[in-house]
Amino acid sequence: MLTPATIARVVGAALEEDAPWGDLTSTTLLPAEATATADLVAREPGIFSGGAVFTAAFALTDPEVTVDLHVGDGDEFAPGDVLATVTGSARSILTAERIALNFTQRMSGIATVTAAYVRAVEGTAARIADTRKTTPGLRAFERHAVASGGGGNHRFSLSDAVMAKDNHLAVLQRSGRDLAMALREAFARLPHTTHVVVEVDRLDQIPAVLDGGAHTVLLDNFSLDDLRAGVALIAGRAQTEASGGVDLDTVAAIAATGVDVISVGALTHSARALDLGLDVRID
Structure with missing residues (x-):
C-alpha cells in the first residue's frame, strides 16, 4: 500500500x-x-x-x-x-x-x-498482475501505478506468501525431498491464512503440486498447448497463473487458454x- x-x-x-x-x-x-x-x-x-x-x-x-x-x-x-x-x-x-x-x-x-x-485480455477471465521485478526502493510506488492501470498486485515481498520457484524445487530435488511431502510439511508450519504458490515448468510436475495442496500453480514459460493442458489437468483444484513470454502480442492468446492470472514483469521493469x-x- x-x-x-x-x-x-x-x-x-x-x-x-x-x-x-x-x-x-x-x-x-x-x-x-x-x-x-x-x-x-x-x-x-x-x-x-x-x-x-x-x-x-x-x-x-x-x-x-x-x-x-x-x-x-x-x-x-x-x-x-x-x-x-x-x-x-x-x-x-x-x-x-x-x-x-x-x-x-x-x-x-x-x-x-x-x-x-x-484491455488486451477483456472478454476473458484472466487478470493481469505485476511481479517483484520492481525498481529497488520504489516497489510501493510502482505497484500503486499498476493498480491505477487496472492491474492486480502480486505478493509485495518475500514475507507475504510462499512462492516455491524453480530454484527452490531444484534444492528439494537435490536434497532427495518429495515435493508433495515438503509442501504438506510447510503447510503444517504456516498460518492457515498464508497463500502458497508453486511454479512449474513441465506438465508432469503438476500432480505433485496438487497433491501437496498448493493454492496456485504457476505455469512458467508454457506453450499455449501446454497451458491449455495444464488448466485442464488442474481442473479448478487450484488457481492457475501463467508467466514468462508475456507481451502485448501474446497476452490475449495466453488469456484464452483459461488461466486465472497472468503475471507480467514488463509492467514495471520495462515501462x-x-x-x-x-x-x-x-x-
Whole structure:
C-alpha cells in the first residue's frame, strides 16, 4: 500500500539526493519573492498515476506551495491536457520540479502500459498482475501505478506468501525431498491464512503440486498447448497463473487458454516514462 509515510520517506530521500545543499540555480538567479504558477501538461496520451507523490514533492520542499490536481489516479488523459496546477514560490517550484516529474512520469508510464494489457485480455477471465521485478526502493510506488492501470498486485515481498520457484524445487530435488511431502510439511508450519504458490515448468510436475495442496500453480514459460493442458489437468483444484513470454502480442492468446492470472514483469521493469512537462505560465 502506498501510505503517506512511504511517500514522505521516498520522496524526501529523492529531494535530498537532488538538492543536498539547495538548488544553486534557483537561489542565485531568481528573486526570493518571485512567485509562479505552473501546469503539469501531458505531451502524449496515457493513464495518470502518482498524484499524491507529485503533491508531496512540492509540499516537502515548501509547505506554502499549493497543488491542484485536475485528474485522479487511473484517469485517462490526452495530449495537451492540464493534469495539475502548482502555485507558490518560484524557487520552491523549480527545486521540486524534477523529482515531482520523475515519479509521476514513471508511475503514469506503468499505469498506461498496464491498462494496455488489461484491455488486451477483456472478454476473458484472466487478470493481469505485476511481479517483484520492481525498481529497488520504489516497489510501493510502482505497484500503486499498476493498480491505477487496472492491474492486480502480486505478493509485495518475500514475507507475504510462499512462492516455491524453480530454484527452490531444484534444492528439494537435490536434497532427495518429495515435493508433495515438503509442501504438506510447510503447510503444517504456516498460518492457515498464508497463500502458497508453486511454479512449474513441465506438465508432469503438476500432480505433485496438487497433491501437496498448493493454492496456485504457476505455469512458467508454457506453450499455449501446454497451458491449455495444464488448466485442464488442474481442473479448478487450484488457481492457475501463467508467466514468462508475456507481451502485448501474446497476452490475449495466453488469456484464452483459461488461466486465472497472468503475471507480467514488463509492467514495471520495462515501462517507459510518459512525456509530461511542468510549464510555468508567462502571462
